[in-house]
Amino acid sequence: MSDNTMSINLKIWRQVGPDTPGGLQDYRMEGLDKNMSFLECLDLLNEDLIKKGEAAIEFDSDCREGICGTCGLNIQGVAHGPKAAVTTCEIRMRHFPDGGTVIVEPFRAAPLPVIKDLVVDRSSLERIMEAGGYVSTNVGSAPDSNAVPIPKQHADKAMDAASCIGCGACIAACPNASASLFLSAKVSQLSYLPQGHPERGKRALAMIAQMDKEGFGACSNHGECEAVCPKEVSIENIARMRREYFKGALSGA
Ligand code: FES
Incomplete structure (x- = not known):
């Protein structure tokens, strides 16, 4: 050989x-x-x-x-x-x-x-996204790229969170089968950008409610999700998601 x-x-x-x-x-x-x-x-x-x-x-x-x-x-x-x-x-x-x-x-x-075999049904992740992982915008021509100034630090953080590809490895690695890293990446990505602010409160509440409904477990800070993430999404995003959730709940969103 x-x-x-x-x-x-x-x-x-x-x-x-x-x-x-x-x-x-x-x-x-x-x-x-x-x-x-x-x-x-x-x-x-x-x-x-x-x-x-x-x-x-x-x-x-x-x-x-x-x-x-x-x-x-x-x-x-x-x-x-x-x-x-x-x-x-x-x-x-x-x-x-x-x-x-x-x-x-x-x-x-x-x-x-x-x-079947090695194929799993990941449609639960799609339903979490449908619950709030978007921004509502009026249709029309694209705005000028510099029309909404975004601080570089926030743009970088948003890009880091947006690197989540939704593969589900974080869920497979978590002993609680929590989708918190996935969900927090989607919530954080939009919370750093002005376009995501109008719906930020209800977004976190709706997505977390859907995660619970789908049967995902709660995060108990094991960190296995971050360890296996192919895009190295940070668990800092989970803390940010929790802040978004509490702000939304306290504001009555
Ligand atoms: S096949 Fe696209 S990330 Fe592996």
Whole structure:
């Protein structure tokens, strides 16, 4: 075997549907290019399975460059795998030991139920966004870019919060299955900008109420969410979300 290839033993969660029990199945892959992505390895495995007439392994992906937040696997028990600050699609085979065993499971959280194999239903996050993760504006031509001055410090903080790609890794890592980091990034992003101020009180109240309704747990400051976030969104945002919530509640929004 040349220096640039490797083998891997995969233990992959297979589950036919939401209401059927699942389990880990073993697959061995050999002659893999160390520089291929982990998802390309799964693509190759699926090609083999299809050739053999077996069902392909279902998993989500879209951009495959860490932008969209569609991918998301628990790899070796860690949301998005063992490498910090990357998404599942950015993991390369060289990040695993040659000949080692890799356990691959879906994100685990009750409000993100498994649909099939490694695919989970993340529509609960969409419903949280629908509850208040937006600004209401009048339609028309775009305003001049400098018409609303925004302090640089606030613009930077808003951009940092806006880097959340909504992948759900924070929820999968949280022992309470809390969506607080996700939600706080969305609330903070708009609270730093003047355009987000008119609806700020009712936004935090409505989004948190929806999070509770969806069955997500409460934040108890474990910090696991920040540790696995591929975009390194800070848990400072959770404190800001709480301030927004209390301001909204006290103002009767
Ligand atoms: S597929 Fe888009 S972030 Fe991974």
